[in-house]
Amino acid sequence: LDSNGKPPSGILQGTLTDFGSFDECLQLNTESLAFSERFETQYCLMDINANFNGTIPTDATPPPNIETDGIIWDPILRLFWSRNNLLSFRYGLCVPSTCTQQELMELGNFLAEPMGLSVNVHYCQKEKTFMVDKTQTLILASFASLLLLIIVGTVTEVSIIYRKNEKFLADKSIADFLVSFSIYRNNKRFLSAAKKLQGSPLQHLNGVRCLSLCWIIMGHTYFYTDFVHYHHYRRLQHIQNVDDDLTFMPIANFTLSVNTFFFISGLLVVYSNWKKLTASEGRIGLLKFFFHRIWRIWPPYFVVISLVLILPLLGSGPLWPQSVENTARVCRENWWANILFVNNFQTPNELCLLHTWFLAVTMQFYAISAFLLMLLYRFPKLCIFILIAFITMSGIAVYMYAIVNNLRIPTVIADEVFVDERNIVLTLYIMPYNHLGSYLLGIGFGYFLVKHKNARIPKHVQTLAWLASAFIMLFVIFAPYKAFRGFLPTVHHSALYLATHRTLWALAIGWLVFACSTKRGGIINKFLSWSAFGPLSSLTFLAYLIHPLLMVIHTGSIRERVYFGHYELLNIFLARTMMSFGLAYILFVLVELPFSSIEKYIFPQYSKSLKCTQKTTNAPPILPIITCNLSNQVKFKDQLLCLIEYIKKQVIFEPNAGVNSCNETRIEDKTKINDGYYVFISQQ
Structure with missing residues (x-):
């Protein structure tokens, strides 16, 4: 009895769960009890639900057996049983292992049916034995x-x-x-990679990336689409109370940060490839273009999915089967869709690591970007027209989807359309056309940045652009405030907001990025270019991959409920952010950097970006001049081998370290080595 869960205090404020004592139950020693035979115990979860399904209209009368004083009916049923029993009362049961789940359900329903309730018993666990498949x-x-x-x-x-x-x-x-x-070398490469944008016009992107990722982690700390995540909270009704706080809207609209990443991805595709595009007269090696991108993602992606598959071995808890083991089961069945970057087209129950839809959509956009780049180089006006047309069509597609499905501005109000909000996340939210406008705007701004970065913009126009950008950001974030308070807009107004708010956000971010890149950012550029953001920016991809795993582990292993309050969630957010970046650093040094180095062994032709050519110059007679041009195609520029035919020896260049070495001979930009040959080193 001591291990069993009991009706908790605070039910009227949304405290639905009492886990009981999980560890006490499984460690119970029955030898000391007065039984003829020793038996094992098992821990089960019992869900208690109302005996009705469907929508609860705002003016509906309560069904039979439900109190009508407005206390039970409104805060409890409307909040948690509004449709399909999203959440239920949940209690831990400690029973002999000889009892089956079916027997426990029959007994529970026998007692609950007279009260208009139904009982479901599941996720029974015995003392864990270490078994590896x-x-x-x-x-x-x-x-x-x-x-x-x-x-x-x-x-x-x-x-x-x-x-x-x-x-x-x-x-x-x-x-x-x-x-x-080598850890030693890759740690140096991490510090070198952290400085890759230092002094660059795009250095401020380090700050934009870091702050956007923190925004995502903060949002996921408060809101996550897996409802099992909410079973370990007390006072769930406070989720709705925060809607009255205007300052909470930035957290409620945290998904806008994803569109910042889509915009940056589109911009960098143009900015980082334009010189190579110009040198090749508008041609792109598609195999190299795609392979280099996929090779950067696959190794850490494989490792994270593999970690998910072995997580069930690493812990236990009341919600462990529903949280961790269920996540591992889905990934075991559907990991292939993640690797092929098509997981965003799967049904909700088939999604392995829901947040990785972003990688799938990004890769799908990357696939079309190669053709857009070639078109942008050869026919820029036509390409700009195509970009505008596709941005418009994507907005129309979102608008029509919202109209047809009667969708509204997503809120956290648990009323008759609460489930529809989850459907938005799992259908509209993860579809490519919902974010296409942000990515294509990034491509457009990237082109404008490389072609017109020195354009003269009058001061008053800059001021108007800053004001417009700030207004758009504030409007997009705070426009749904009334909807969060229960004043729902019409379907057409909701559809218009859903169709435009992400593209508008990307447009506002576009001016910020352009202004900071062209020395018009002032104090904002100085802050976003802060050197401390450099190392963290290199880790944002891996931190994004890892942070939901920490949520799954935390939910599965927690033994007691957590109070749903800002201070408590702020502590969880800070701890989760630091752990995410810490684990990201480990994966970056142990996985991402090593596999990026061995890329040249898998595709040797791809690493031949360091070309040595003999040139005629005004150098002393007879002495040939050898110029080595280091291509931007190489992400990490150290340890590249260039066989200089004239001096018959390998030269290992380490430009990031500031010193170039030829075996044991240190050479500078122009140094006489071996037989009077000169070596010039330049980077394109």
Whole structure:
């Protein structure tokens, strides 16, 4: 009895769950009890629901067996049982393992039916034994192999640096492959990558990325589409109370930050590829274009999905089967859709790691961007017209979808259309056309930035642009305020907002990015370009991948309810953000950087971006001049091998370190080495 859950205090404020004592139940020693045989105990969850389904209109009268004094009817039923029993009263049961779930359900329903209730018993757990299946064994073996490579690579680099190990130096290809996994080298590369935008016109994007990711984590801390996440909270009615607070609207509209990332992705596709596009006269190597992108995403993506599959081995808790094990089950069945970047087209129950819809949509946009880039270079006016046309059509598509499905501005009001809000997230929200406008605006602004960055803009026009940008941001964030308070707009007004607010947000972000990139950002640019954002910006992709896993683990392992209040959730947000960036750093150094280094071994032709050519100059007679041009196609510019035919030796360039080395000879931009040859090093 002591381990069983009991009706909690605060039911009228939305406290629906009492887990009981999970660990006490499973550790119960029945040998000391007065039973003829020793038996094991099991912990089960019992859900109690109302015996009705369907919509509860605002002016409806309560069904039989429901109190009519307005206290039970409004805050409880309308909030939690408005349709399909989204949430239910949930209690922990500690019973002998000989009892089946069916027997417990029959007994519970026998007692509950006279009160107009129904009982469901599920997720029964016994004391956990460590059992590993074949898939988990393969994953653990792969992780062990990767760890071994990391150890060997680190030891190899230390041996080369401090002991001049001739065995490894004799075969530089093997040594270079092993050192690709070295923690020492990859940590230096992390610090170097963190400075990749330092001094660049786009340095402020570091701050934009970091703040946008923090906004996403904050929003997910308050609101998550998996309803099991809310079972461990007390006073759930406070979710609706926050609607009255105008200052809460930025958190409620946190999904706008996703469109900031879509805009940045579109802008960088143009900005980072324009020089190569110009050099090749508008041609793009599609295989290299797509492979380099996919290769950057796949290794950490595989690791995160693999972590999900072994998570069931790593913990326990009242909600562990429903939270962690269910997530692992879905990923075990549908991981292939994530790897192929089509998971956003699956049904809600088939989505492995819901938040990875963003990666799928980004890759789908990236697929069309190659053709848009070539068109933008050859026929810029036609391409701009096409961009505007597609932005318009995507808005019309969202508008029509909202009209046909009678959708409204998404809020957290749990009334007769509460389920529709979840459907918005799982249907409209993850569809490409809902975010196409933001991405295409990024492409348009990227083109304008590379072609007209020195355009003269009068001061008064700049002022108007800043005011318009600020107004659009504030309007998009705060426009739904009345809807959150229960004053729902018409379907057409809701559809118009849904069709335009994300594109409008991207438009406002576009001016901010353009202004900061052209030295018109003032104090905003200085703040967003803060050097501390540099390292964190390199980790935003991995932190985004990881942070929902922390939510799933927290929900599954928690033993007691948490008060739903701003202070409590702020603490959770800060802890989750720091843990996300910390784990992202580990994955960045141990997974992303090593696999980016070995890309040249899988596709050697892709790494031949360092071309050596002989040029005729005014140098002293007879002495050839060799110029090495380092292409921007190479993401990490260190450790690139260039065989200079005239001096018959390998030169390892490390431009990020500020020093170039030729074996053990340190050379600067112009240094005489071997037989009077000169080497010039320049970056395109």
